[in-house]
């Protein structure tokens with residue numbers, strides 16, 4: 001039997017950024033939080049054929065258009081672009097559907113976002129219904145970190161594993177769980193497990209969450225706080241005395257140059273990640289933890305401490321064979337995952353008999 005070759009459009013809306021952009025500071029958070037929309041045309045083997053990234057449309061602009069209209073127009077412009085048309089031309093391919101990944105709590109039954117931490121205008125908007133009506137294609141909506149985790153299982157570092165957790169270290173810290181070879185679809189907020197009682201204030205309203213100690217935002221805030229208290233660091237000169245220009249990329253570069261504050265901050269992040277991972281190992285009995293997101297650019301700066309701390313704390317029989325792996329999907333992970341998840345959710349059309 002021959003299954004029709006299918007292409008999938010995926011759209012990921014998130015605040016996730018690369019290491020060079022992680023400078024979301026408490027004073028500037030509204031100004032500098034990145035909100036990107038990545039749109040991808042993927043083949044059913046997980047290859048990306050065409051992609052485009054743009055700032056997520058904002059409904060606070062003068063425009064009278066609603067967020068769903070803006071997003072739909074974005075997608076139509078992507079489909080009309082020369083790159084996408086050329087990727088589709090000459091192939092006997094159909095677009096199978098649209099996979100949408102959004103940071104936040106998802107109502108899968110009704111195809112909408114209940115609560116998005118960074119695009120509040122999406123809350124309650126019937127996204128699936130709107131996209132299905134406008135594009136006449138099946139639409140699946142999933143949490144962006146869950147989509148990332150599914151991508152690792154589908155074609156990434158978790159391809160041959162059945163039980164693992166994916167942590168995405170970007171501006172914040174997201175996570176998804178693959179359990180018995182499939183995505184655990186329940187809403188999970190791994191980045192908001194408490195690591196330090198009465199610890200740092202978190203964007204979720206709680207205190208001491210893992211995200212507040214091991215994310216792009218966390219390491220930048222930690223460095224600025226130390227610089228404000230007069231810590232000696234190469235960073236003071238590198239940012240010309242303006243501490244608020246510090247980015248996670250700059251911290252990484254000065255760490256490579258031997259700056260003790262920068263090295264300590266990465267080491268600390270690894271330690272806190274290790275505590276969180278020990279909790280995950282003890283609760284879930286997983287085989288591996290896969291770490292992705294923009295901050296894995298600094299992998300060598302935190303991974304040893306992470307491994308040491310997690311092995312020290314986790315229940316020994318559960319952690320004896322644990323694998324700590326780097327994501328292999330890089331910047332398109334969420335988009336690829338949303339494509340795989342869509343294929344998993346919709347039936348495969350059959351157009352002929354090969355025998």
Ligand SMILES: [Zn+2]
Nearest residue numbers: 192202204209
């Ligand atoms: Zn939190």
